[in-house]
Amino acid sequence: MGDLIATPELPQVVAPLILGVTLHLGLFIRGEWNLYAATVASGHALVFALVLARQLLIAPALWYVSAIPIAAYLFGLLGSISVYRLFFHRLRSFPGPRLSAVTKLWHLWKVRNAKNHLVLDSWRHYGPFVRTGPNEITIYHPAGVEYLNAPQNSNTRSDWYDLLYPTVGVFSRDPAIHVARAKVWNKATSPAAMKEYVHRISDHIMKFETAINERAGKPFVVNDLIYDMSFDIIADIGFGTTDMNSREGANAVGNALTIIGQTIPVPWMTRLALSLCPGVWRLPYWMNLFGYTIGIVEKRMKSKPDGLDVASFLIEDTQREDADKISHEALLGDSGVMFIAGSTTGPIFILILYCLARFPENMDKIREELRGVDYNDPNALAALPHINGVITETMRLFPAGPTFGSRQTPPEGLDCDGVYIPGNVKIFAPRWSIGRLEEAFEDPHNFIPERWYSKPELVKDKRAHAPWSLGRYTCSGKRIAQAQLRLTIAVLLTKYKISFPPGVDEMHAEKLLEDQLTPLPGDLELVFEELKA
Ligand code: HEM
Numbered sequence: 001m002g003d004l005i006a007t008p009e010l011p012q013v014v015a016p017l018i019l020g021v022t023l024h025l026g027l028f029i030r031g032e033w034n035l036y037a038a039t040v041a042s043g044h045a046l047v048f049a050l051v052l053a054r055q056l057l058i059a060p061a062l063w064y065v066s067a068i069p070i071a072a073y074l075f076g077l078l079g080s081i082s083v084y085r086l087f088f089h090r091l092r093s094f095p096g097p098r099l100s101a102v103t104k105l106w107h108l109w110k111v112r113n114a115k116n117h118l119v120l121d122s123w124r125h126y127g128p129f130v131r132t133g134p135n136e137i138t139i140y141h142p143a144g145v146e147y148l149n150a151p152q153n154s155n156t157r158s159d160w161y162d163l164l165y166p167t168v169g170v171f172s173r174d175p176a177i178h179v180a181r182a183k184v185w186n187k188a189t190s191p192a193a194m195k196e197y198v199h200r201i202s203d204h205i206m207k208f209e210t211a212i213n214e215r216a217g218k219p220f221v222v223n224d225l226i227y228d229m230s231f232d233i234i235a236d237i238g239f240g241t242t243d244m245n246s247r248e249g250a251n252a253v254g255n256a257l258t259i260i261g262q263t264i265p266v267p268w269m270t271r272l273a274l275s276l277c278p279g280v281w282r283l284p285y286w287m288n289l290f291g292y293t294i295g296i297v298e299k300r301m302k303s304k305p306d307g308l309d310v311a312s313f314l315i316e317d318t319q320r321e322d323a324d325k326i327s328h329e330a331l332l333g334d335s336g337v338m339f340i341a342g343s344t345t346g347p348i349f350i351l352i353l354y355c356l357a358r359f360p361e362n363m364d365k366i367r368e369e370l371r372g373v374d375y376n377d378p379n380a381l382a383a384l385p386h387i388n389g390v391i392t393e394t395m396r397l398f399p400a401g402p403t404f405g406s407r408q409t410p411p412e413g414l415d416c417d418g419v420y421i422p423g424n425v426k427i428f429a430p431r432w433s434i435g436r437l438e439e440a441f442e443d444p445h446n447f448i449p450e451r452w453y454s455k456p457e458l459v460k461d462k463r464a465h466a467p468w469s470l471g472r473y474t475c476s477g478k479r480i481a482q483a484q485l486r487l488t489i490a491v492l493l494t495k496y497k498i499s500f501p502p503g504v505d506e507m508h509a510e511k512l513l514e515d516q517l518t519p520l521p522g523d524l525e526l527v528f529e530e531l532k533a
Pocket of ligand 1: 170171182185337338341342343344345348395400401404405406467468469472473474475476477478480481
């Protein structure tokens with residue numbers, strides 16, 4: 001028995017330990033490793049396997065001896081990373097949870113229930129600039145979204161956007177690709193193009209209203225009907241198709257988004273999983289969405305719709321004389337964006353209905369201002385203060401991207417009105433928390449649509465509200481989404497009284513809300529009762 005106990009020699013421990021420290025300080029400390037996560041992980045696994053195999057060849061009974069250099073290496077590497085991040089990192093003077101400074105894996109654990117909006121909000125008490133990761137600052141300041149997106153700064157998109165890699169499109173990290181694609185999108189959603197889309201949006205809303213009417217007077221969960229309507233609008237305006245299975249399409253998009261909630265803090269983990277084990281957990285949903293999109297794009301390429309659609313502009317761009325490789329590749333990437341970004345309107349509308357049902361006095365105010373207004377005229381609806389106040393106030397409390405939209409500071413760093421954030425740091429400005437700041441809003445937890453028109457004194461700092469983002473990142477689908485939201489509210493409220501069925505937990509949809517790029521509310525059960533003429 002005594003023969004089998006091996007005493008490690010000093011070089012067996014010291015050499016791998018030094019190697020670990022050297023690899024950290026000489027290599028891993030530099031640049032971004034997000035896209036190489038799979039290579040780094042499999043490279044390590046291969047070397048560890050070789051060390052073990054060598055030991056098995058030399059002395060199989062002492063196989064465990066191979067664990068000593070491996071452990072020493074990992075101790076050197078991870079120890080060096082931890083000490084550096086805690087005591088020497090450029091962000092060491094920013095306040096924040098200590099474990100966050102050491103590793104994002106802790107944050108990953110905390111968002112296992114897909115509630116990143118609440119996790120980040122729980123760190124708000126550290127102050128306006130909080131270190132929420134080794135190389136990450138979260139900004140809880142009314143001007144946060146502006147610090148990230150204002151036209152005058154040179155921030156770029158963060159590693160999160162690599163989730164869409166290798167497709168390219170308007171969500172690309174490369175500023176030149178983004179500018180080129182945003183131009184195509186802005187043409188596809190211009191006021192002139194909108195004239196083509198408005199009547200089609202209206203047709204889908206009427207179909208939705210018919211489905212509501214079939215259920216009038218009885219309690220039911222509205223979520224799926226709303227997701228189906230939003231999907232139909234996107235399929236029609238995006239690709240000129242009206243014959244798709246709405247439930248199947250809405251599920252393809254909704255399921256794909258469920259991988260995001262739990263992985264927001266650690267994009268490299270998602271890349272690692274997608275590369276090494278794409279068949280596990282919910283990852284196949286993500287790949288399926290790409291397959292689904294390819295199918296739709298191919299079908300669209302073979303057909304010629306009667307009117308304009310967003311795909312017309314994407315295809316036209318590939319047919320320019322000077323069209324480059326990016327234009328062709330982006331046809332698929334931007335078609336995927338159409339589904340992912342376009343799906344935002346569904347949950348926002350669910351949350352608008354939630355707010356209306358919780359604060360029913362707003363329904364009467366909207367009905368009052370709708371009197372005599374032709375709600376088929378989008379300009380007339382755009383001019384109604386309370387309908388727009390309700391939409392804006394809902395998106396203050398329940399923003400489209402509760403924590404989404406991180407950026408990377410430029411190499412020279414970023415000056416946030418006197419607070420300097422060093423270069424190449426990931427920055428967040430969580431709209432969920434910023435929309436609830438006392439410094440920005442009077443009575444921030446209350447639903448008061450009037451703060452957006454007749455009571456401007458309730459908005460202390462307007463910069464805290466940028467639901468469509470701003471500058472060069474402004475939402476390209478804003479006009480489409482606004483037209484859909486305003487008209488659906490007008491159609492429903494002129495015909496129905498909306499309320500919670502007796503006995504249901506009125507806050508259920510909010511309590512179960514998850515943050516997965518867009519908000520995902522829990523089931524919203526309502527009753528629609530037809531108003532007497
Ligand atoms: C209530 C509904 C919506 C809200 C609140 C919303 C909000 C946003 C926000 C905050 C961004 C910036 C994301 C970032 O920082 O990277 C964005 C980008 C974008 N959205 Fe929307 N969105 C909505 C609906 C839509 C719809 C229906 C479409 C398509 C038809 C769409 C298309 C886009 C596109 C293409 C971008 C990228 C713009 C760029 O980076 O140049 N969105 N949206």
